[in-house]
């Protein structure tokens with residue numbers, strides 16, 4: 001069990017252990033892209049998209065994604081080129097989608113700095129599992145359970161119990177809770193949450209975050225998440 005911390009420090013410089021929930025999917029096949037985005041959003045991820053290599057590389061360099069799903073065969077820069085240029089500056093976890101199941105491709109992918117790959121066609125459940133593993137690895141979060149007081153979060157199955165009773169959360173409530181829980185004892189700013197949990201189509205001016213926190217408090221206890229007025233939230 002992880003011991004509870006008692007103070008919320010400033011979040012600056014203490015985010016290296018963050019989990020993450022904002023993904024980039026680079027895929028030029030419209031049907032596959034739409035299906036992937038729909039499925040990943042349903043899992044609670046914020047998902048940005050690119051349909052060609054240059055745009056994908058630009059987004060991957062400018063935004064700190066938690067993981068990137070990168071198709072190999074793309075117009076313009078292909079997936080290999082995107083990956084090798086990205087690796088000049090960033091270690092963002094990358095899962096390659098390849099149409100060919102040749103060991104040469106796999107070796108090339110791993111040599112270029114891919115963290116994992118999946119051969120098309122693939123099962124979405126397998127994609128989700130691999131993404132969760134990638135994100136956990138990169139967050140050095142090898143535990144699959146987080147226990148805070150009477151609340152237990154299973155990050156592998158994405159389920160929550162309170163006093164051993166299951167708590168039903170929406171996908172978004174879950175990711176907000178998991179993010180705060182992985183940063184327990186730290187002040188998490190609203191900006192952090194919007195950057196990591198919401199995608200480019202959601203306005204930071206909306207009150208969507210307040211609604212999720214309100215619902216989480218109803219389900220987990222009013223004091224479970226502390227508001228630092230004007231700064232953000234904290235689980236102590």
Ligand code: CA
Nearest residue numbers: 028071073074
């Ligand atoms: Ca393609």
